[in-house]
Amino acid sequence: MKFRLALKGAALAVATSVAGMAMAEDPTKVGFVYVGPIGDGGWTYQHDQGRLAVEAEFGDKVETIFQESVPEGADSERVMTQMALAGADIIFTTSFGYMDATNAVAAKFPDVKFEHATGYKRLHPNVATYDSRFYEGRAVLGHIAGKMTETNKIGYIASFPIPEVIQGINSYFLHAQKVNPDVELTVIWVYTWFDPAKEADAAKAMIEQGVDVITQHTDSTAPLAEMAKTDGIIGFGQASDMGEYKPAPRVASIIDNWNPYYIKRVKAVMDGTWEQGHSWGGMAEGEVVIGEITGPVPDDLKAEAMGMVEAITAGDYHPFTGPIMKQDGSVFLAEGEVATDEQLVTMDFYIQGITGEIPN
């Protein structure tokens, strides 16, 4: 028992001295914990692009380490601890489900900075959270979907019923409905961020129901591969450009660009100016990017979509601007009223016109 404790103490001493040395002369060590494989072509791929951007920006001054396909729960806690023990100065944990684990490990390593993507818990001064305003991109896709659908049926492959996803569904439908009052939305919940087989099944089921424009809130390219099998079905790249499905079925995409944020935060650690906070960047910060709008979309519609991007980027237009009714007919936003961030991050209802219920 005593021997064990002594060992533990020695190891901790080594770990801290390693961390101490890292600050003095060694490169800044940056860790990334990924929920999917870096080759998923979507969510994790984009985070890994951010990691590479950090390497490109700082060269020898940084060393990055990463671990892919880390299950949420006890496993992620162990991976983070091992990274901290390996001398990481800052660790980015890139999935919502890592929230409790990130905070638990942060408590044990007060000198290591932790950045948790899409979460809201910052229980310790060394935990920050960050997210992107994906709903801004969904608004543009919704506009394109509403104009492009011929069957007036559009689809949304949804992952988990959390506010971030519900924002996306509402924003997508709201802007489709604005340009096409007859449009109907089908939502299929797959309860996964990355499962090519399930995602493809969802796309297939929608196509069989007559849906001809599909967007997804999951990370693989499988739905696009499924859409490519049928003529006239279009979809969008999610998280990354998914350019291999250009010009159709992929006619546009929402690209998560984490590069500016990662570079900024690693710089802050190097300069010793890192502070806890919550970052929620969107088009204005360059974090949400609409990928090239391709062929099947006519030029005038393309121009409209680009106009929306400009307006959102400039801050002239907020996708959630009233009047907007909730599904039950009550008022969400009055005429001209703009949703607050607080209203958005707690969003747990559909807007008027969406049929079906949010599972709970």
Next chain:
Amino acid sequence: MIRLEKRPNPSRLWTALTPVLAVLLTMIAGGILFAILGKDPFEAIRTIFWDPLFNEQFAAFSRPQLLVKAGPLILIAIGLSLGFRAGIWNIGAEGQYILGAVCGAAVGLAFYPSESPFIFPLMVIAGALGGWAWAMIPAVLKIKFGTNEILVSLMLVYVAEKLLASMALGALRNPEGGGFPGSRNLSQHPGTDNPELIAGTGLHWGVATAFIAVILAYILLNRHILGYQIKLAGQAPRAARFAGVNPNLLIAICLGLSGALAGLAGLFEVSGPAGQISIDFNSGYGFTAIIVAFLGRLHPVGILLAGLLMALTYIGGELAQFMLGLPAAAIQAFQGMLLFFLLGLDVLSNYRIRLTGFAAKGAS
């Protein structure tokens, strides 16, 4: 020519030797794989098998983690091995693990915010019952209607996953969680927590229970009439019938027991290392335990060692990923090789390899 000749009895020597040989072959084949990926194979093997145990930077943390990871694997595999020995195939331990966690957590949450010391024992009972009940579905269907327990128990895993998602989003959702899925944290609340029993060792109630299960299973199989019946039913079902073994009772006992143990594993995990019910709380322990059971030769002590070895490849594999930049898929392939070599080498315990020339052919 190489000829396989069936041994009259499985070779005891080879039965004991093949797991060691399988590990060595996995190291060699894995080393070649890592070399092809451009990594130093010796460093990779050392990182996987040596660093978690002896590297001074990591060992103090990863050694206890070995127990945390191996505990549920051993506990589930012990239960499965009893059924597997009797020819009763419970493939759905993952589902029983989920149900154990959900039922146990539900009991704990029902008493929230009480911190009474009686809550945890109740949760343990609920967890075992939850797993037991879920496993009794394939058992009853098999006894009454002759359904295939492999299919039924496997399909019930998917039902359990949906149930888990529904619980995380609905009934068990943390009312103070801002609408996000997931229950309250059980491991951070006194009364519902399953803490480390001795600080810094990783030894929680689940690991202790796994060790006890190993001992009890050993006694059961070697000293008890039920253990004899289980072995007999697996080796000679007809003879077992003549010897008065009630096959239906055996099905109920084996499936029920393995379900209860899997349920316990789930409960200890949700109240300890995992901490909360979440949509994807289960991370495959129920399926990995099948590998552990076979890797351990369905023998209690073998399962204990196999569980620890499996945990070592997980934890060492993680180290290798971020220390050496090995892809996760290479680590999974490495783990797959282990099972592949083990099952492949099984041939040696049941068959003898004969090198026969033309002379032998002529003689026959």
